[in-house]
Amino acid sequence: MADPTGREGRSEHAATIALLLARLRQHSRLGGNDERLIGRLRLRIERLRSGQEVVRQGDRPTMSVFVVSGMLGRYHTLANGSRQYLSLHISSDMPDVQSLLLGQMDHALAAIGPARIALFEHTQLKELVGQSPTIASALWRETLLDAAIFRQAITTNGARKAGERVAHLLSEQYARAWQAGITENNSCALPLSQIQIGQVVGLSVVTVNRALQQLRQSGCAELRDGRLTVLNWRKLQTRALFDPTYLSLDLRGSGVHAPRLNPRAP
């Protein structure tokens, strides 16, 4: 974990780059030169304590973040002080590529539980993007996947009821963790307090608590000690109205199934 030797720094860099490459390769075909360029990126690893803000609402960041381990979240803070989480990010996510092209942050980014991140200079990334259209597209695609997740959140908060919202959150987090390769025996890390879950899906703690109990008692899923265990995927998915299409994932082997949908024309 720690890095007393200084030699560890090298392998930490290598490991992070490998993680980044693996992520981009999941949706984009990188050429040998692209990989070389990415391999040469300078980065700074940073450890975050729980709750620590990386970027604040109103900031104009000069670096972009890559999540190495742990969980980060983005959120709005309203004029009345209330907080709304916009997205959750796990290992190999890039929570604010957008700051590369947008000026002022309209939201904050903070650690949820202890986390490790890598920081990349914007100047460097801009250069990279200018040199390789392939890499540019890959990063662009990252932001588009992000947007797809945002869209689901709009629907979750706007059209689903309490139980469905919580179930959908759990489904999505599990599916994404599965893709990131950090699930173990139908379980994954989910270091959210019930209060925070409420701030994600727009519910009060009390309602979240009851929804979780409901999911537990019906044998769908269980959340305990910051860890989510999925007991019955099919059931959970149904309750959540979860359709993983939007994640553009390869879910073969995950136990997740893509249901047929049933559109109408009102």
Add this chain to the structure above:
Amino acid sequence: MADPTGREGRSEHAATIALLLARLRQHSRLGGNDERLIGRLRLRIERLRSGQEVVRQGDRPTMSVFVVSGMLGRYHTLANGSRQYLSLHISSDMPDVQSLLLGQMDHALAAIGPARIALFEHTQLKELVGQSPTIASALWRETLLDAAIFRQAITTNGARKAGERVAHLLSEQYARAWQAGITENNSCALPLSQIQIGQVVGLSVVTVNRALQQLRQSGCAELRDGRLTVLNWRKLQTRALFDPTYLSLDLRGSGVHAPRLNPRAP
């Protein structure tokens, strides 16, 4: 309006390209060559009748859409048949640049009221993006602005109450119309039925109706015959908890003010 001569087609093309260039120039600095490349784009103008779907959930589009006039909306259709609008688009928006890089559509795109759009082949746009990093960034930035609007929608549906939601929708639509240069005397087109407003902000028609009456009676804003009139910006903004930062607009002269926010650390 109509194009009986065939010569009108030429100027329609020119006008559309001009609209597109003006839009991109609002946030990106294009070089002479960039503008030339864009000027050479082939496009197809299409008229849409109210409600007509341009892209369906599940499709794999081969073209991207640019809104010339009227309004389009994107929406999810849930397994239970209910509809949730994700975003609304007006003149000079590009509602699905994302389909350029993402495969399957997770949502549909349709006209809200009669509209005119321009269609651009993906192959063509991909070539363009490969030729000019500047244009690539400009389009990328478009999708990022889109995402910023999505984020606000998450917060609207998750953390605001009924009155605020409707007020926020009206605020945002007016501000965006102002930027697009299609406001007249504190009013702009907003061809949404109250049912649709409900599907945007996650409320029942009845509640929407009462929220609108409230806004009308308090002298904030008025929505009638598909047209929004803003009676008192400051008041409307306050009720909406509307902070226009996320639109990255130049709002000087619009009457919109950016309030200071008041963050905390719960």
Add this chain to the structure above:
DNA sequence: CGGCACGTTGAAGTGACTCAATTCGCGTGG
């Protein structure tokens, strides 16, 4: 004229919120 979509209004029902109290685990200071 009849049908239909939309806006409006009243009233009843309920899901989620607020308020409040209890428990538990954990870290701190006496």
Add this chain to the structure above:
DNA sequence: CCACGCGAATTGAGTCACTTCAACGTGCCG
């Protein structure tokens, strides 16, 4: 070692905002 404070989870109960149901007016169109 234990009392204490604190954050988080849990539970019960009362309240309210929003939903659902239902009816009616209006304007538009075939």
